[in-house]
Amino acid sequence: MNQELNDLAEAIIAYQKKYDKTDGEMAFGSRISVEKYHAIKSGELEPTSDEQSSLKSLIATKPN
Numbered sequence: 678m679n680q681e682l683n684d685l686a687e688a689i690i691a692y693q694k695k696y697d698k699t700d701g702e703m704a705f706g707s708r709i710s711v712e713k714y715h716a717i718k719s720g721e722l723e724p725t726s727d728e729q730s731s732l733k734s735l736i737a738t739k740p741n
Contacts, residue, residue, distance in 0.1 A: 685732060686718055692736040707731040 716722035
């Protein structure tokens, strides 16, 4: 996994911990399947540019 993707995975995990979000909530919020979200988060799968943008957008916002 390259550094940018590693940074994204770490940012996702930090966001989940900070806002107490489940993987399902994160996948739903980013419009990615839970299976694909798990693979991206664990570094098993490289996200498409759209998926990467969606995840970055999600973690850049504070949940309601």
